[in-house]
Amino acid sequence: MSQKNVQVLLANRPHGWVQESDFRIIESDLPAVREGEVLVKNQYLSLDPYMRGRMNASKSYAASAELGQVMVGGTVGVIVESKNPAFQVDDAVLGYLGWQQYGISSGKDLQKLPKSEQIPLSAYLGVVGMPGITAWFGLMRIGQPKPGETVVVSAASGAVGSVVGQLARSQGCRAVGIAGGQTKCDYVVQELGFDACVDYKGDHLAEALAMAAPQGIDIYFDNVGGEILDTVLEQLNAFARIPLCGRISQYNATEPYRMRNFGSFLTNRVTLQGFIVSEHLEMWSQATQELSKLVTTGELKYRESVAQGLEHAPAAFIGMLKGENLGKQLVKLF
């Protein structure tokens, strides 16, 4: 019997905003599992802003996804067939099997996951997975927060930003979010415990930010780039640090935003570092442990936005790029 598989392929490289038509959904036969391989039934697919960069042919911080091939992405699932002695049927695994229901793997790129009551498998794509580790690395290693400092984070209700602010609080810092709309701001303050949150869709971002960060900004964890970053630059304190994690405001832009306040980097002796967390594997183990502990104790809260069914992945991805999600955006495949 040959297993049927649903896959989402990259059909076109978008110019400007991604369209659903840039993807193509197909049903295919799974090849047989060969010696040394396993077959994984994916339970969740992760949707992340970095994927927009992979859709371009131009240089980004990772290789492009290939036209006509399965779109790349992180997954959690369970082994349903194993010809690799390292894996048993029913083992839960984290992988990078892409936008498809089933994936075949040699096992090299799979990581076995513990089965825990407190930490569901989906969390390994979010709060204790790549986005959470991104927050941990950027804040702790690049930001180096000190008690009493003010930490501002953009996309504060998202998978990365929500962890940044809560970690900042745990370090004794004032945590200020920037998010789009009152619902997200309320979530960030009331549920995640940030000290304040500024709605960037409101008027007078600069004034609102100055009120939320009256002592100035010591660390700005940037997920968005563009005009919000430019506004933050005017309110930095001396020796501010900027972990530069993402530029979601620019990913679908055909003309780049032109930065006005670059002078702040010298005036305030700022340190900025662009990073991609997969290039810092040496600290994944420590970060995962610390994040898992905080989730288990309830100190680190998170939410998930879950699209049902792989056929809704393209719309959910576009929605995430437009900021329609709250917390980690996932697709539940079955």
Add this chain to the structure above:
Amino acid sequence: MSQKNVQVLLANRPHGWVQESDFRIIESDLPAVREGEVLVKNQYLSLDPYMRGRMNASKSYAASAELGQVMVGGTVGVIVESKNPAFQVDDAVLGYLGWQQYGISSGKDLQKLPKSEQIPLSAYLGVVGMPGITAWFGLMRIGQPKPGETVVVSAASGAVGSVVGQLARSQGCRAVGIAGGQTKCDYVVQELGFDACVDYKGDHLAEALAMAAPQGIDIYFDNVGGEILDTVLEQLNAFARIPLCGRISQYNATEPYRMRNFGSFLTNRVTLQGFIVSEHLEMWSQATQELSKLVTTGELKYRESVAQGLEHAPAAFIGMLKGENLGKQLVKLF
């Protein structure tokens, strides 16, 4: 007898380009030297780009110079009268006595200088002084050069840039200068030993830079900011470092240049750090020793542009901001 003193005061805060009329030259009586003080006869006044920032009321990386007061600046001179047991008449000292022939000091801000055949006093304002140490700190500590990497430095024929490129060569790097005009470029390559130099006043800066740095740019030591920085950003390698030292292209601008290629910081996982060397005093001793040794052995070459007489300091300062000097700009006071 009261000693006559010539002083240059800050008369106006410039808007845009500095004018000679922003300074006022006066002759005054020196107050008597009190117990614990010394009188210094300044031999050389240092002229440095950072002084332009001090002329503004707005926030820079240091306090503003005061209107109607002596313009600030570094000096070397000799003690001509001492009521402080730590100093003898004829001692040579480095100080920050400003744009004046004579200065009175408690001695706290003075540093005694060795009298050496190989290193003249004026060099303590340049190659083995603040500019040289700026080059050393930015390149060695922030840039962290590795053999085989390409180091690009702007204002390459200036007091800081000329040291950056020579230090880069001593670290086994390819050193590429950016300077204004063929004379400066010839000096940088033929006399200082850079591998290449690009004339930013020529057409096609990007193409010329790509030819001079065919392997891409690993370290960009930036003294100028603006469009040159923006052009360099397009040619950075992954994990490039940018010691951000100055922005001379912007100091007299009334509207800031708007940066187009900010995305390179994330795409290439760049680390940028703005710095001011006087905030890193812990490494001055090591830097001075290393630079002095390289000057003594002839491995580190330098030139000085010397204006004769304090009354020519304003014109020399404006000339330096326009790039008319080669190497360290000084004023010889007597």
